Amino acid sequence: MKITIKNLTKIFPSRSKKGDEVVAVNDMCLEIPSGKLVGLLGPSGCGKSTTLFMLSGLENPTSGHILFEDQDVTTLAPERRGIGLVFQNYALYPHMTVEQNIMFPLVNMRMPKEEAKARALDAAKLVQIEDLMARKPSQLSGGQQQRVAIARALVKMPNVLLLDEPLSNLDARLRLQTREEIKRIQRETGITTVFVTHDQEEAMSICDIMVVMKLGVVxxxxxPQKIYDNPSNMFVANFLGTPPINIFKGEIVNGKLIIGGEVVLEKPELEDQAVFVGIRPEGFIYDENGRFTLNTDHIEVMGRDKTVVSTHPNSTKDTVRSIIDSDIALPEEAKQLKFNLKPNKVFLFNAETEERIY
Ligand SMILES: Nc1ncnc2c1ncn2[C@@H]1O[C@H](COP(=O)(O)OP(=O)(O)OP(=O)(O)O)[C@@H](O)[C@H]1O
Ligand SMILES: [Mg+2]
Structure with missing residues (x-):
């Protein structure tokens, strides 16, 4: 099911007399191709859940349109949209068994019991909980409960699956496992899926398409890889990647990129101007004759690679993190280390608009 979002806006009225109204989603335009897993990513309050609620019909847009294929569903009731929904707190009915929980949407639409049971079993098999059908939610682990919630969303065979931070209650390992499972289920069923998360790593690892939002604006x-390699502005560059990108104040003078008095790269195609320079942690090459000097604080050895933790007077953050292959020997106890930069890991942003210029 292809989803088209046209100029979608949601404005919440102010809660007090003096307060401002909240533009939760601002003129969003988006095409979601059929069968894809799309991630809505952004910090808390950026409008992810509001977008999902409008897709589901639980919230009405202030303006704009939502189309499922060619049908305008903007004002269609939730139950008529053919969607499956999993919320952050995936509230299962505690007094019902797993089977009854999964069957609930079908019983609700008065499907004959035998058929509903068979369908529930199919959905349970998909998320591999068919052995747990007789248990109550309190007898399940967090991850198992999560899967019951997903089975319940899948049992109606929805055209669209909407997941709002479905993994947020799980511990790190279960989270990893369950996100891979969601990816597998999505592939197997081919259901167009919108997945909300504020975890960039989660979004990067499972999404076909990522939508990065800030303050209601896409x-x-x-x-994911394309956005990581080609962020359109400093916010996006900052939001993706662990450790995060390092940002420095710099300037272009006579076609050279200068940070703190050092010429660090030749950038002949740009006019003289002040810039913000984003350098990915993996963009540093250790070189004792390198052009870029960092004041080394300490080195963290992490198996595959080392993280050099340093400071730099022009950095906008307290620490600069550079990742170096663990095979490369670094002088112990060095107060300063010199680096060259990988040009494709260096981004330049306009110092005022923070839009990417290189
Ligand atoms: N019912 C409401 N009434 C008024 N304001 C609301 C309402 N629901 C959400 N908002 C506001 O709209 C903005 C977007 O909220 P939303 O829940 O969509 O964010 P989110 O991206 O899902 O954040 P989180 O990651 O914290 O879940 C926030 O500023 C929020 O306070
Ligand atoms: Mg939310």
Whole structure:
């Protein structure tokens, strides 16, 4: 099911007389191709859940349109949209068994019991909980409860699956496992899926398409790796990647990029101007004759690679993190280390608009 979002806006009225209204989603335009897993990503309050609620019909847009294929569903009731929904707190009915929980949407639509049972079993098999059908939710682990919630969303065979932070209650390992499972289920069923998260790593790892939002406004849409390699502005560059990108104040003078008095790269195609320079942690190459000097604080050895933790007077953050292959020997106890930069890991942003200029 292809989803088209046209100029979608949601404004919540102010809660007090003096307060301002909240533009939760601001003129969003988005095309979600059929069968894709799309991630809505952004910090708390950026409008992810509001977008999902409007897709589900639980919230009405202030303006704009939502189309499922060619049908305008903007004002269609939730139960008529053919969607499956999993919320952050996936409240299962505690007094019902797993089977009854999964069957609930079908019983609600008065499907004959035998058929509902068979369908519930199919959905349970998909998320591999068919052995747990007789248990109550309190007898399940967090991850198992999560899967029951997903089975319940899938049992109606929805055209669209909407997931709002479905993994947020799980511990790190279960989270990893369950997100892979969601990816597998999504692939197997081919259901167009919208997945809300504020965890960039989670979004990067499972989404076909990522939508990065800030304050209700879509910042960038694309394949995760593409956005990582080509962020459209400083916010997006900052939001993706662990450890995060390092940002420095710099300037272009006579075609050279200068940070703190050092010429660190040749950038002949740009006019003289002040810039913000984003350098990914993996963009540093250790070189004792390098052009870029960092004041080394300490080195963290992490198996595959080392993280050099340093400071730099022009950095906008307290620490600069550079990742170096663990095979590369670094002088112990060095107060300063010199680096060269990988040009494709260096981004330049306009110092005022913070839009990417290189
Ligand atoms: N019912 C409401 N009434 C008024 N304001 C609301 C309402 N629901 C959400 N908002 C506001 O709209 C903005 C977007 O909220 P939303 O829940 O969509 O954010 P989110 O991206 O899902 O955040 P989180 O990651 O914290 O879940 C926030 O500023 C929020 O306070
Ligand atoms: Mg939310």
């Amino acid at each position: 910042q960038q849409v694309g394949a």
